[in-house]
Amino acid sequence: MCCEAIPQQVNFLIDESFDTGKGANPVISMVHFYLKNHGLNSVSIHFNADNCTGQNKNNTVIQYLLWRVMTGLNASISISFLPVGHTKLSPDWCFGLLKQKFRKAEADSMDDFIQVVEQSSAVNKAQPVGSSNGELIVETLDWCSYFATLFKKIKGIKGFQHFVVNATSPGVVAARQAVDGPVTQFNLLKEDAQIMEDELPNILPPKGMSTERKWYLYEKIRSFCRYKCKDVTCPLPDAPRPTGSSRQSTPGVDNPPDLAMEIEVSHSPRQSLEPPATQRKCGNCGQFGHN
Numbered sequence: 001m002c003c004e005a006i007p008q009q010v011n012f013l014i015d016e017s018f019d020t021g022k023g024a025n026p027v028i029s030m031v032h033f034y035l036k037n038h039g040l041n042s043v044s045i046h047f048n049a050d051n052c053t054g055q056n057k058n059n060t061v062i063q064y065l066l067w068r069v070m071t072g073l074n075a076s077i078s079i080s081f082l083p084v085g086h087t088k089l090s091p092d093w094c095f096g097l098l099k100q101k102f103r104k105a106e107a108d109s110m111d112d113f114i115q116v117v118e119q120s121s122a123v124n125k126a127q128p129v130g131s132s133n134g135e136l137i138v139e140t141l142d143w144c145s146y147f148a149t150l151f152k153k154i155k156g157i158k159g160f161q162h163f164v165v166n167a168t169s170p171g172v173v174a175a176r177q178a179v180d181g182p183v184t185q186f187n188l189l190k191e192d193a194q195i196m197e198d199e200l201p202n203i204l205p206p207k208g209m210s211t212e213r214k215w216y217l218y219e220k221i222r223s224f225c226r227y228k229c230k231d232v233t234c235p236l237p238d239a240p241r242p243t244g245s246s247r248q249s250t251p252g253v254d255n256p257p258d259l260a261m262e263i264e265v266s267h268s269p270r271q272s273l274e275p276p277a278t279q280r281k282c283g284n285c286g287q288f289g290h291n
Helices: 024-037 055-070 090-103 110-120 143-148 211-224 227-233
Strands: 008-013 044-050 076-082 124-128 162-166 172-176 184-187
Touching: 008 090, 008 110, 024 055, 024 143, 055 076, 055 143, 055 162, 090 110, 090 124, 110 124, 110 227, 211 227
Parallel strands: 008 124, 044 076
Antiparallel strands: 076 162, 162 172, 172 184
């Protein structure tokens, strides 16, 4: 999430061990965490967002904005979903700076990638969802199930681009197809719905990596990691190898040796070595390695 007023972009980094899947729940949970821990305590907020293909996610986002103004967290919130194919906004600029740094960096662990994000630009800030010691930092809440008991959905939501919610009109969303177009109001609050200010949805714990995935990282990926990151990114799994694994265990060997040795080189592995001085250059194409 990028705040243009500072400017600063908070990049949420999700390790496989803390992944809770895709959909509205993790997205809204990260937005909620951002506004609570990185926000400016603004009374009024305006969001710009790319237009996702799933209507359910957009509906749940609107319901979350309603919940915020109805619980007193904000007085008014507006959001504009940009047209599909025209999503050139501030996060693209920040991601571009991050990509440039990542192409030249070596990141064998989450801690390495955090440094890549922080060093890419002063505008980029890293926010890991979980720490390297297994601590969960950003909790995923079950917003979808919680809002299903409170709000209704907007039918034909993809026909609108701009939405406004205010604390003065609880449960009502003002929608526009164009920024200067006519306003259509929707009352999404269900009858007899009661919203408690201090109430939050249930926590959805991360599933963690499967045993098969852990063995895959240990057997296939570990040899490509730098020595100091091997036991962090690809440690020896504490569970036996699943039946039918592609690699059979060696009798009497519980911890197979790494397939690659740790070799210190003075150049980056992504940089090509200069050709030897004795190697001849091709007179036709100007390349080395052939006559």
